[in-house]
Amino acid sequence: MTPSKYFLGASIAIAMLVPVFLPAQTKSWTQPKTPWGDPDIQGVWPGTAMVGTPLERDKSLGTRAFLTEDEFAKRAERAKTQAAIDNEETVSDLTRCDPGRGGLGNTPTTCKNGISIGPPLYWDDRGKPSKQASLVMDPPDGRIPPLTPEAQKMAAERIAARRARPCAATAGGCHDTWEDESLWDRCITRGTVGSIVPNTYNQGNQILQTPGYVVLRNEMIHESRIIPVAAPNNAGRPHVPPAIRTWLGDSRGHWEGNTLVVETTNFLDKTVIGQTPASEDLKLVEKFARVSADTMNYSVTIEDPKTWTKPWTISFPLKSEPDYVLYEYACHEGNYYMYNALSGARAEEKKAARNGR
Amino acid sequence: MICQRGFAALGLFWALTAAGQTPAPKAPRTPNLNGIWEALGTANWDLQDHAAQAGPFWQTGAIGAEPAGLGVVVGGEIPYLPAAAAKKKENFANRAKNDPEAKCYLPGIPRATYLPYPFQIVQSPKDILMVYEFASANRLINMGKPIEAGADSWMGTSNGHWEGNTLVVDVTGLNGLSWFDRAGDFASDSLHVVERFTRVDADHITYEATIEDPKTFSKPWKISLPLYKRVEKNAQLLEFKCVPFSEELLYGQFKKQ
Numbered sequence: 001m002t003p004s005k006y007f008l009g010a011s012i013a014i015a016m017l018v019p020v021f022l023p024a025q026t027k028s029w030t031q032p033k034t035p036w037g038d039p040d041i042q043g044v045w046p047g048t049a050m051v052g053t054p055l056e057r058d059k060s061l062g063t064r065a066f067l068t069e070d071e072f073a074k075r076a077e078r079a080k081t082q083a084a085i086d087n088e089e090t091v092s093d094l095t096r097c098d099p100g101r102g103g104l105g106n107t108p109t110t111c112k113n114g115i116s117i118g119p120p121l122y123w124d125d126r127g128k129p130s131k132q133a134s135l136v137m138d139p140p141d142g143r144i145p146p147l148t149p150e151a152q153k154m155a156a157e158r159i160a161a162r163r164a165r166p167c168a169a170t171a172g173g174c175h176d177t178w179e180d181e182s183l184w185d186r187c188i189t190r191g192t193v194g195s196i197v198p199n200t201y202n203q204g205n206q207i208l209q210t211p212g213y214v215v216l217r218n219e220m221i222h223e224s225r226i227i228p229v230a231a232p233n234n235a236g237r238p239h240v241p242p243a244i245r246t247w248l249g250d251s252r253g254h255w256e257g258n259t260l261v262v263e264t265t266n267f268l269d270k271t272v273i274g275q276t277p278a279s280e281d282l283k284l285v286e287k288f289a290r291v292s293a294d295t296m297n298y299s300v301t302i303e304d305p306k307t308w309t310k311p312w313t314i315s316f317p318l319k320s321e322p323d324y325v326l327y328e329y330a331c332h333e334g335n336y337y338m339y340n341a342l343s344g345a346r347a348e349e350k351k352a353a354r355n356g357r
Numbered sequence: 358m359i360c361q362r363g364f365a366a367l368g369l370f371w372a373l374t375a376a377g378q379t380p381a382p383k384a385p386r387t388p389n390l391n392g393i394w395e396a397l398g399t400a401n402w403d404l405q406d407h408a409a410q411a412g413p414f415w416q417t418g419a420i421g422a423e424p425a426g427l428g429v430v431v432g433g434e435i436p437y438l439p440a441a442a443a444k445k446k447e448n449f450a451n452r453a454k455n456d457p458e459a460k461c462y463l464p465g466i467p468r469a470t471y472l473p474y475p476f477q478i479v480q481s482p483k484d485i486l487m488v489y490e491f492a493s494a495n496r497l498i499n500m501g502k503p504i505e506a507g508a509d510s511w512m513g514t515s516n517g518h519w520e521g522n523t524l525v526v527d528v529t530g531l532n533g534l535s536w537f538d539r540a541g542d543f544a545s546d547s548l549h550v551v552e553r554f555t556r557v558d559a560d561h562i563t564y565e566a567t568i569e570d571p572k573t574f575s576k577p578w579k580i581s582l583p584l585y586k587r588v589e590k591n592a593q594l595l596e597f598k599c600v601p602f603s604e605e606l607l608y609g610q611f612k613k614q
Contacts, residue, residue, distance in 0.1 A: 186601075209481055
């Protein structure tokens with residue numbers, strides 16, 4: 001199913017990440033090896049627990065990557081309140097809101113305590129409140145670096161072009177064609193970064209290994225990235241030629257000790273990370289470091305000198321959940337959102353024409 | 358290949374003889390299906406025998422025409438029940454817009470295996486993953502204790518086990534929305550597929566699928582075809598994310614004119 005538009009807008013501000021910080025290696029734990037001698041990082045590693053940790057850090061926290069006990073207690077309390085409100089949906093006194101204050105999707109749903117009503121609890125995952133202040137861990141302030149002047153100009157032009165369209169003035173916004181919808185709404189992909197960064201629901205990831213390959217399966221949107229992994233002291237396979245550009249890029253891996261390092265290039269110039277389309281020069285460097293039986297630190301460093309003024313890194317722990325089953329996320333096959341958005345917009349136009357507007 | 362194996366065996370014999378030892382009894386070895394595989398032939402056009410004919414779009418001329426092909430159905434005919442036979446004809450007549458392949462829908466089983474795109478078998482020490490280039494489809498074959506299908510899905514629920522050198526995969530939980538080919542062959546959500554992958558030499562797998570669906574067929578039937586290894590040194594699965602190629606077909610009627 002495709003998430004509704006307003007929900008997406010709220011949640012898409014999401015992300016990706018990187019480095020190596022969280023739980024220290026457990027002393028009693030030894031990295032297991034595959035029968036052919038590679039570090040064994042296989043298993044089901046959902047990102048569910050980190051859903052709810054913001055991509056970017058609240059500016060007031062500065063360079064503090066982790067919350068204090070007090071701040072953590074507040075985050076947990078807020079999550080609890082939010083869950084309670086969402087559970088009540090829109091029917092109780094608890095959620096009867098001040099219509100003057102706006103809310104998600106510009107509906108009058110902001111409640112007295114300042115928390116907007118979100119989807120009900122059965123609709124998405126909330127994760128566990130984490131002390132990690134943000135998924136962005138580098139730069140040290142946890143904020144995505146500024147866009148380059150060129151990228152800023154392109155972003156401004158995109159916004160201006162959109163605003164200049166007649167549909168921009170309508171209540172529903174622009175739904176002239178499918179190309180007005182996000183890549184996620186179109187069920188094309190959430191991208192290499194967006195497929196693993198915790199967000200919303202169906203956050204399952206699974207790793208399988210076979211000699212010469214590590215395969216990362218993402219539940220959302222049924223992706224399987226087959227990563228050729230170089231043998232020790234071997235340069236490995238070169239990337240495919242530059243003429244071949246793909247949504248998920250071309251990945252090559254190697255082991256640095258027990259850490260799998262994956263470099264991905266050959267992206268189309270349509271990869272959206274956070275809310276910014278990256279250029280063809282995008283390069284990702286991911287690290288998968290299993291630090292205990294049930295924890296793997298994941299990080300992704302995003303480099304694209306045409307788009308961001310410096311590389312930045314998202315990083316968070318993945319938790320092993322052997323009983324988690326990745327379900328088939330057949331998104332495109334049931335994309336009623338697309339029919340509804342486009343046919344609804346055409347119906348609105350007809351109505352407007354009838355009313356002589 | 359035979360030559361190489363001969364030399365390898367000779368080398369092993371020499372090594373053992375030199376060491377003055379006899380070979381230890383062999384532990385049963387799990388066959389290795391790892392690799393990138395692809396069906397040739399025309400099963401995706403039509404599982405049954407078919408002559409060449411024009412394709413659904415005159416604009417593409419000979420490019421879109423259907424090549425002739427010998428069928429892969431053992432015994433030749435798919436044993437449709439009468440109502441299903443009529444439905445298949447209707448599917449064929451409307452194939453240009455209703456074939457799930459045209460819509461870039463997940464291909465289902467068995468069609469995923471013989472689409473004209475490669476797929477990669479990833480045989481991990483535990484489970485087996487099949488990754489298909491078409492539409493980023495994939496399916497995990499559970500090699501442990503069999504699991505029951507949850508809700509129906511396009512790619513179904515696969516439980517596998519080895520019978521000698523053959524990987525046998527039992528597929529249930531298929532939603533019945535997939536087709537078997539561009540000829541409109543189809544089944545219902547009662548479909549049950551049992552596949553057999555047998556690596557007959559280094560570069561070939563014999564693929565068989567027994568298809569059972571009492572709502573659609575009068576008896577179970579079987580297809581059998583070879584899969585060929587993609588032996589290019591730089592062979593790798595690329596990306597065929599076809600959603601953008603299907604949007605005009607699916608949503609064009611709702612586009613602002």
